[in-house]
Amino acid sequence: MRRIVKILAVLAVALFILSLSRDTLLFYARVAKLYTQEPDSKIAMPLQDVSKKAVADTWHAPRGTGRLHEGQDIFAPRGTPILSATSGLVYRIGENNLGGQTVSVIGSGGRVYYYAHLDSYAAGLEVGDRVSTRTVLGYVGTTGNAQGTPPHLHFGVYTLKGAINPLPLLTDRPAPVLTKNKPKESRANEP
Numbered sequence: 001m002r003r004i005v006k007i008l009a010v011l012a013v014a015l016f017i018l019s020l021s022r023d024t025l026l027f028y029a030r031v032a033k034l035y036t037q038e039p040d041s042k043i044a045m046p047l048q049d050v051s052k053k054a055v056a057d058t059w060h061a062p063r064g065t066g067r068l069h070e071g072q073d074i075f076a077p078r079g080t081p082i083l084s085a086t087s088g089l090v091y092r093i094g095e096n097n098l099g100g101q102t103v104s105v106i107g108s109g110g111r112v113y114y115y116a117h118l119d120s121y122a123a124g125l126e127v128g129d130r131v132s133t134r135t136v137l138g139y140v141g142t143t144g145n146a147q148g149t150p151p152h153l154h155f156g157v158y159t160l161k162g163a164i165n166p167l168p169l170l171t172d173r174p175a176p177v178l179t180k181n182k183p184k185e186s187r188a189n190e191p
Ligand SMILES: [Zn+2]
Pocket: 069, 071, 072, 073, 153, 154, 155
């Protein structure tokens, strides 16, 4: 009887380790696949109602001593949902001094898209989650060194060689489509 319990315990531990490593392996397999793909030449504006024209180009603007701005700031009211600019995988969720609450997504070509100063994270968002351009990552805020400034999203794009300017890649999101039921008359004309 004791032996059976022991065997069951060992089996349970083995299954637990297997399930963990399977998730980890799956994550690395997906990251590896992303690396083999061409990086996106166009990415979606992370805030639905902000147009590209509204973004004042602050790429490489001086920030304090010897630091350049490695991204773009996109201003919007606190709490505005931040949508992923690309499809990909959630790579990191965490806090740092400059960025405050941040989410990083790895996309095609192994590029990392960095969203910073978040007021809060999207509920249930986890590292390893697959995202699309319709996935909410979090909400606009002023965490990190954005405290005391108008709420904005700091958006950065990193290649293996370092940061690149996100602005030329950004494209406006189409206005949300309001779907209506097709009137019956229009169907009569269809073949
Ligand atoms: Zn910034």
